[in-house]
Amino acid sequence: MDVPGWPLDDRGAAYGDGLFETVLVRDGQPQLWLAHVERLARGCAVLGIPVPERAELERLLAAAPPGLQVLKLVLTRGSGGRGYRPPLPPTPRLRHQWLPFAPDTRNWVEGVRVRLCHLRLGSQPLLAGLKHLNRLENVMARAEWSDDAIAEGLLTDSDDRLVEATAMNLFWQRDGRLQTPWLGRCGVAGTLRDTLIERLGIDEVDVSVNELRKASAVWVGNSVQGIWPVRDLEDAEGVALANWSLNSVHRAFQAEAHALLGFETCFEACFDTRFDNLGK
Template identity: 65%
Template sequence: MSVPRAPERQWVPLDDRGLAYGDGLFETVLVRDGQPLLWDQHMTRLARGCQVLGFPLPSRDELDRLPGQAGPGLRILKLILTRGSGGRGYLPPASSLPRLRWQVMAFSPQPLRWRDGVRVRHCRLRLGIQPLLAGLKHLNRLENVLARAEWSDPDLADGVLCNSDGWLVESTCMNLFWQREGRLETPLLDDCGVAGTLRAELLAHLAVSEVKATPDVLAGAEAVWLVNSVQGVWPLARLDDAEGGSLATWPIGRAHRHFQAVAHDLLGYPVGFAE
């Protein structure tokens, strides 16, 4: 691909289908000193997205060059890949010329959330069911935006989402895991939700069952975590209902730390916290 000139590198034209229809994908990659974390998982998800949406993935060489441009320290590489321009209305062009854009942002994780856990609420919004798009990190994220707009209290770290049939899915920007009777579980994401890269890596490293579960499972769990490849693992210290009433609290204990350590080891994050 020819390198776009500034300002094109930071802009897309009005007829880009990513803007017009959300017809594209994105990845948000943690990069430490130019080395991407879970890069293969990000590329696997991006490739699957391209296959489902039906447009070509840029060459792996071209993609592999991006993280090195992030500079020293801890960074986020956000890449957006759209179907490009063209087509007639919703009809995609017979031959797409995808448009790849990226930006790099400084990033600091939140060690207090790692250590002390977080307070999380249930969202009122329920995710629509769309098996064709389930798992993908596509650009249609209005549901996440509306769910995240349900609260402004900075003490609430995230909100838990169910789908329109009432099954647990994820939080607005993280995946959910819990331990029940000693066993690790996470929602099956065959109807909606984003299949996170850290989630995928944890499924490969630990004995975790992907299950259909109702939201009451969380309050009864021995431990609950929110995870993603950027923030790492936040143990749940408290779960609220959508009106702010407390449903459950958890002391952060050994079970929490073991799971967190496995995940943080994958991201190069701290694994030990004073109890």
């Protein structure tokens, strides 16, 4: 049965032919909005889907519920075409959803336990970095564990190169340098990740999991939850690979990221203190 406003022949539902964005919105003010709009436009250029009018997006924001919300935008090519052959011209369909949100501040403070996933991400440079609707790999990876004590799973490609977490990007510090996986083959280039790369000069590196074990600090994060410091790393069988004691380096990186998301007051309240920014 068709869902109202979302016909069964929509190409996003049938083929994953589309893009999505999840935007943190505080009292009608979207966080990292320009980065989200730019990533959506990049995806549209690659897929050949017309970019939504900025006025249409602004109208959605004008109707934002009060408080802290997550706005999910789903843009598909619409209906039409024959089989995999897309319609020319496309008639895009934009849907949205508002969800109330509260960050997991316990993970901010205590850090998290993460594991490696069995699943390996496929390589497709043309789609690398985009937040497209083909997320079955992430779904299958997240289905590998049900233990709530494990907050995230780390994904590698077929050559065992680090890529990302199932729903977050990955960061670490080694020899005094901040690093994050290079995403030239696969993975989602998060808006928080890209902004932090620009602000802090984070190095994008193409490395294996073994390099991560040499890091002095590790984090996972995205533009909704903020940054979670990693306390424990396990392999896919639950065998401990590394652990880290949380320190001022972890907190300084969190403070930089959380200021970008408007979480700075909430973050500092968790510790009743202020944290000096990295490199300041």
